[in-house]
Amino acid sequence: MIVGYLLSRLTRRPLVVDFRDPWINNPFHHSKGALLDRWAMQWEKRIVNGADAVSLNTEALRKEFQKRYPDVENEKFFVMPNGYDLADVLPLDSKADTGERTITLCHAGFLYGVRDPAALLDAISQANKALASEGRRVRFRQIGNIQLGYDLRTLYRELIEDGSLLIEGARPYQECLKCLAEADVVVNIQPATRTQVPSKLYDYLAINRPIINITPRDGALGEMVCRHGLGELFDFDDSERLSERLVELASSDDAVRNFSGYQQRHLFDARKTAQDLADKIKAVASF
Secondary structure, eight states: HHHHHHHHHHOOOOOOOESOOOOSOTTTOOOOHHHHHHHHHHHHHHHHHHHSEEEEHHHHHHHHHHHHHHTGGGGGGOOOOOBOOGGGGGOOOOOOOOOOSEEEEEEEEEEEEOOHHHHHHHHHHHHHHHGGGGEEEEEEEEESSSSSSHHHHHHTTHHHHHHHHHEEEEOOHHHHHHHHSSSSEEEEEEEOOOOOOOHHHHHHHHHHHHHEEESSSSSSSHHHHHHHHHHHOTTTTTTTHHHHHHHHHHHHHHHHHOHHHHHHHHBBHHHHHHHHHHHHHHHHTTT
């Protein structure tokens, strides 16, 4: 981005910059010292002021940039979300109807620190007690490494022993997509990041499966889910309400089977975002 800024200054050509992640206030960034932090802050400001348009990947990040740079006209900032490219997704078979009276939830990815599945596992435990008399149950399939502040296998040993919790190692990307496509419901577990949305949301939209999002309503993911209707939303302290919803899903043969996709899914198709970016570049170039 710095090279692009310098080339724009040298050639006096329009500059469109894109921030997928912020250089400042990034919760996943580990500081390499005050000097480099100040350097990043100065360069971000210089690039934003010198650009003709600034693309941000979430609405929350756009608002943060507007607040950080109040002297920059609001029209300079626009949202170009991450998305999915169906060309990258091999033909996948959706879940076959086996007649099994179990609904399977699946998460593929690293569980660590605040990305903690405890609320979901507690909800599954309670839901399965309520479903026992019907001969139905909920199962959670975790694919990927686990590094939490407690021993998940010990704490949820009963779920593992009765087959309600399946823990598998990391797999290649396409294999993960295949496993997710075979699930009844896919799961997002995301702490309250103010501006960032997990990339797996777009994988879920690509495979077109029902989504349960476990995340605070006021985080970037929660706001996006509410704004665009991208699945169901539960906070980390909503275990009881989540359990009730799981019972509803497991008790109905049609609740998952009749899912046809989210109405605003197309907004995150890479073909649309690419066209939107092309239109923005044309508009900037015409000034």
